Every structure is written in C-alpha cells, then in structure tokens.
Amino acid sequence: MRSRPHPCPHPRAGGFTLIELLVVISIIAVLIALLLPAVQAAREAARRAQCVNNLKQLGLASHNYESAIGSFPMGNQGYANFPSCGSRYPFDFRTYSAFVYVMPFMEGGAQYSAFNLTLAFNSPSNTTASAVQVAALVCPTDLPFTQIPPPNTPFVHSSYAMNRGRIENVIFTWGVNSNPDPKAPYYKTCNMDPGDGMFGWESSTPIAAVTDGTSNTFLFGEVHRYRDEPASVFSIGNITTYFLSDYNSQTIVPTSAAFVIPRLNAPPDRDGSVFNDCLMNPNVLYPPDWINVPACQNYGQYGFRSLHSNGANFGMADGSVRFVKEGINLQTYRALGTRAGGEIISADSY
Secondary structure, eight states, rough: OOOOOOOOOOOOOOOOHHHHHHHHHHHEEEEEEEHHHHHHHHHOOOHHHHHHHHHHHHHHHHHHHHHHHSOOOOSSSOOOOTTTTTTTTTTTTTBBHHHHTTGGTTTHHHHHHHHHTTSSSGGGGGHHHHOOGGGGGGTTTTTTOOOOOSSOOOOBBSEEEEEEEEEEEEEOOOOSSSSSSSSSSSSTTOOOOOOOSOOOBBBBGGGGGTTTGGGGEEEEEBOOOOOTOOOOOOSSBBBEEEEEOOSTTTTTEESSEOOOOOOOOOOOOOOOSSHHHTTTTTTOOOOTTTGGOOOGGGGGGBBOOOOTTTEEEEEEEEEEEEEEEEEOOOOHHHHOOSSSSOOOOOOTTO
16 A cells, blocks of 8 residues: 655744844843943043043143243233232233143144233133134043033133142132232232142243152143033133132132142032132141141042043153052152152152
8 A cells, every 4th residue: 555645844934933033132232241341441542542642742732832932831820910919800810821822832823823811811802712622632531511602701621730739829829918918928929829830820830940850740630520510611721710610609610720639539529518628727828738638638629530440641741641540649649749849759659
C-alpha cells in the first residue's frame, strides 16, 4: 500500500518574536548606557581643551602687553576725578578691567578702539563696544547667560577672572574718616589697595615684581556660573566692580575679579549670611583682615570656581595653564595667589 506523501510544511513567516525584539532592545539600551559616558567624557575633554586654549590666549596677550608696555595690564581704572572718589558716581567711575586692555593683543583691536576710556563705563558712548561678546572669554563648559536688554548698558560675559590675590580690593578701602583719607595708605588711588595678586586697583605689575616665580603665580582663573544661578550678567569681563547677586540682595558678586581667600569651588552664598559673617564681620576693618575669618573660605562668589569636574583651570603668570584640584591645601592655594609673598611651593604640592 502506497502511503500518501505529507504535504510540504508551510514556510515560517518572516520577522521577530516579541521576546527576540525585547532582547535586541535590551542589548541596544545596554550599549547606549555604556557608550554615553564615554561620549560625554569626550565632549567634556573637547570643551576643557578649548577652555585651556582660551586661558593660553589670555596669558599670551598679557605677556605681549607686558613686552610692549613694560608691565602686565592694570587690574582696573578707578575714579576719574581725584579726589572726588565716588562723590559723582557713576559718572566718574571708569573701572575698565584688564580684559579690555589686552583686547588689541587678542585680535580685538577694533573693539578696543570703540571704547572711550576717558568716560565712565556706563556711558552711552561705550554701549556698542560693551555689547560685543568676546568668544575667547567664554569657556564652553560654562552655562549660558542673559545680557541686559536695552536701554541698559550691556556687558561682556566672561568665564575667567583676574587673580586679585588675598587682599580684598573691590569693596573695601583703607579710608576711615573720609574718602579719600589723606592719613590712610594709597591716598592717590582713593585709598584702594593694589593688592598682592597679579592685578590691582589702578596698579600694574612688571614681570620683575613676580618674585614668587611666574610658574607659581596665578594670572587668570575660571569663574563659571553656578548650576542653579539665575541667567544674570554678573560674570562680567569688561569692568571691575561689584553687583548685588541674583541669589539675594545682600550677596555681593565682584566682576572680572576673584580672590584666593575662598577655597576653590566654594559654594555660593545664597542668602547673604556668608557675606555678613565674612566681609561685614566687625573684625574685618582693613585689608587683609578677612584672611583670618573662617567664614570667608566659603564665600564662593568671591573665589574661583569651575564646572569642570574636581577642579579648575588656571593661567599662570609664565603663560602656562594648569588644572588645580579643588582639594588643594588652602595655604598652598593662597600662596599661588600672591606674586611676592615669599612662600615656598614645591612642584608636587598641587
């Protein structure tokens, strides 16, 4: 008896089962999770490299300025008409920072020429120059900012600040009885202290005056915005003064300048309490009294800070750029902020 052949089996339908799809999706998700940190790290490395390059440009421009003029640029101008010293503020207040003076050495000659340095910083004549953002002053890791809208005076945002050292010379003066006080130091500069950093109030530093060694002295450092900071314009590069912070009306933020009294990456003062404990402390009468007040270590707006992980980039006075870890010994860190403090700093201490 002949058996009937079985019919040919139907071919399997194309595609994947639900389980197979879930497995593939899981594998892709795992691969993305593994690759994403590497991609983010590569992007941050590129941003950090650009940040380093910006600081190198600032250092090179400062050295070219020093070669042409005989000293590093002035930290800032002060009051135009001595001895008024603020009696006609803001009309006499020029306060243009070192970032303006080095513009011709950073391919910014046209912008520099647009500034009228004989007028106050907020003069309408300087509105155009103040509105031009200098790309080399912004680190790609820094957060975006909002420029003040017209008719207010615009400002140049900056991710970097001058090293003003350990002596507060943005708010406090040596004057007590009057301003200026002929009996106090620095009478001809309205009793404003030139400081012990690389940049001071109406003072310039020749390279020969950096007796601590140019490789052991900060020139510029990073001052990135805090992650929760409102998109204000307080990280300003073209003037050196101070404003009330967006955090609180009692919190002061210096512009274009930072000090080494606060530790690196110190937290921001959000309610004015640190400002009161530090600069409003009754023991803080003359510079450099605040170095002896522990609360001043935590006044982040007055110090250098960065959104790079674990530290910040600093341009040194010799033109090099170094990454300084935020855990650096505070005394070593402060020693790096002085130009002629006489401190001994070993190469492996930071």
